[in-house]
Amino acid sequence: xxxxxxxxxxxxxxxxxxxxxxxxxxxxxxxxxxxxxxxxxxxxxxxxxxxxxxxxxxxxxxxxxxxxxxxxxxxxxxxxxxxxxxxxxxxxxxxxxxxxxxxxxxxxxxxxxxxxxxxxxxxxxxxxxxxxxxxxxxxxxxxxxxxxxxxxxxxxxxxxxxxxxxxxxxxxxxxxxxxxxxxxxxxxxxxxxxxxxxxxxxxxxxxxxx
Amino acid sequence: xxxxxxxxxxxxxxxxxxxxxxxxxxxxxxxxxxxxxxxxxxxxxxxxxxxxxxxxxxxxxxxxxxxxxxxxxxxxxxxxxxxxxxxxxxxxxxxxxxxxxxxxxxxxxxxxxxxxxxxxxxxxxxxxxxxxxxxxxxxxxxxxxxxxxxxxxxxxxxxxxxxxxxxxxxxxxxxxxxxxxxxxxxxxxxxxxxxxxxxxxxxxxxxxxxxxxxxxxxxxxxxxxxxxxxxxxxxxxxxxxxxxxxxxxxxxx
Numbered sequence: 017x018x019x020x021x022x023x024x025x026x027x028x029x030x031x032x033x034x035x036x037x038x039x040x041x042x043x044x045x046x047x048x049x050x051x052x053x054x055x056x057x058x059x060x061x062x063x064x065x066x067x068x069x070x071x072x073x074x075x076x077x078x079x080x081x082x083x084x085x086x087x088x089x090x091x092x093x094x095x096x097x098x099x100x101x102x103x104x105x106x107x108x109x110x111x112x113x114x115x116x117x118x119x120x121x122x123x124x125x126x127x128x129x130x131x132x133x134x135x136x137x138x139x140x141x142x143x144x145x146x147x148x149x150x151x152x153x154x155x156x157x158x159x160x161x162x163x164x165x166x167x168x169x170x171x172x173x174x175x176x177x178x179x180x181x182x183x184x185x186x187x188x189x190x191x192x193x194x195x196x197x198x199x200x201x202x203x204x205x206x207x208x209x210x211x212x213x214x215x216x217x218x219x220x221x222x223x224x225x226x
Numbered sequence: 227x228x229x230x231x232x233x234x235x236x237x238x239x240x241x242x243x244x245x246x247x248x249x250x251x252x253x254x255x256x257x258x259x260x261x262x263x264x265x266x267x268x269x270x271x272x273x274x275x276x277x278x279x280x281x282x283x284x285x286x287x288x289x290x291x292x293x294x295x296x297x298x299x300x301x302x303x304x305x306x307x308x309x310x311x312x313x314x315x316x317x318x319x320x321x322x323x324x325x326x327x328x329x330x331x332x333x334x335x336x337x338x339x340x341x342x343x344x345x346x347x348x349x350x351x352x353x354x355x356x357x358x359x360x361x362x363x364x365x366x367x368x369x370x371x372x373x374x375x376x377x378x379x380x381x382x383x384x385x386x387x388x389x390x391x392x393x394x395x396x397x398x399x400x401x402x403x404x405x406x407x408x409x410x411x412x413x414x415x416x417x418x419x420x421x422x423x424x425x426x427x428x429x430x431x432x433x434x435x436x437x438x439x440x441x442x443x444x445x446x447x448x449x450x451x452x453x454x455x456x457x458x459x460x461x462x463x464x465x466x467x468x469x470x471x472x473x474x475x476x477x478x479x
Contacts, residue, residue, distance in 0.1 A: 086439070087397065087438070087439045087441060090397070090439050091396065091397035091398060091399075091438040091439070093436070094330055094332070094397060094398030094399065094436060094437055094438035095329050095331065095438070097243075097329050097335075098329065099295060100234075100326060101232075101295075101298040101324035101326065102298045103297070103298035105445075106394070106445055106448040106449070107444030108444050111442065111444060112443060178442070182441065182442040185456075185457075185459065185460050185463065186442070186463055187467070188460060188463050188464035188467055189457070190457055190460035190461040190463075190464050191457060191460075192455055192457050194457070194460075195455075195456065195457045195460070
């Protein structure tokens with residue numbers, strides 16, 4: 017869980033920083049998007065690096081989901097008779113939303129790829145003008161898209177809040193002081209990433225980016 | 227105090243079991259929770275009914291026998307205490323209290339509120355020991371131990387094996403117990419020879435017993451009557467990673 021999660025987190029950071037290019041203007045954003053296709057050239061033929069990264073990310077994602085499923089199956093088997101009266105959450109709220117949060121994020125990723133990578137669900141869907149695709153996506157009349165996006169990103173924030181801390185712990189974080197530090201780092205990181213991802217659709221929504 | 231109790235009644239391991247409602251009157255707020263159950267049992271015996279079976283021994287929070295899920299809280303609403311140290315003043319007059327046994331596949335119910343915690347013994351048998359010469363106790367200062375290590379080992383050694391961590395865990399995992407029993411030895415010089423075979427053996431025994439996997443949710447440490455901290459599991463993880471890297475158990479490793 018920890019190792020595959022960290023791989024996915026590295027991608028999330030790069031993706032968020034790339035998204036913020038939209039504030040540098042449409043040319044800059046489009047140039048960045050096209051540069052991604054050529055990343056790795058001339059060492060690799062154009063587009064190879066992208067597919068290599070997609071392969072690694074897909075493998076990490078599959079391993080992440082597989083490990084999570086195993087944990088969920090074991091958890092279910094470990095308590096065959098449920099409690100009649102159960103206090104819901106005493107530890108961390110984020111920790112208890114990992115599984116359903118993960119499912120929401122997974123569904124969103126599928127939608128997101130069909131929307132902004134392949135363009136099938138995008139009103140513009142022009143691969144040569146990624147900036148126009150984004151602006152069309154989060155137009156005020158398509159508020160439900162923005163809502164789903166926001167929901168998924170907030171779920172991602174919670175997922176990272178516990179996930180980042182839990183990854184430190186799984187990889188051997190062992191002191192009480194380190195635990196406080198790891199929790200704070202996870203919280204700041206989760207909030208920063210959530211904000212970084214949400215600022216784009218809301219900038220489009222209020223007309224800051226057009 | 228007058229209280230309504232909803233208690234899990236189960237005749238034996240094969241019985242399906244159900245929640246049964248009882249009324250208890252004139253309970254003193256100064257009674258312990260177990261004394262309140264004693265009062266109920268006295269009345270049940272006088273009425274020719276089967277008394278409620280529950281585990282208890284020292285009644286001062288050190289033996290680890292008592293363990294009840296009280297209103298969905300392992301050991302009740304008070305933190306850092308066992309069910310026997312809980313007083314009725316923590317509840318209000320007229321309240322309904324739900325009392326259930328620990329719920330875990332590895333802790334099958336024997337009767338009513340009594341569960342079999344033999345799975346914990348299997349985890350201990352898989353590595354919770356050190357190789358030491360028997361006979362008279364050695365001079366205490368013969369082996370120096372850094373103060374910080376001694377303190378952390380003592381913190382882990384406070385575990386009484388009550389099973390509250392398993393009962394509270396959303397995954398039904400016994401990792402806080404296993405971590406406490408691993409680290410109380412692995413932090414000390416006496417625990418070094420078996421350090422890496424211990425952690426592998428105990429985690430394997432934990433998994434084989436049917437406990438769930440740890441997801442660092444942190445519910446266990448909240449209910450632990452001895453306040454074993456969650457970072458104890460981090461110490462276990464570090465030992466486990468080192469053990470797999472060193473392939474502990476092979477000669478010369």
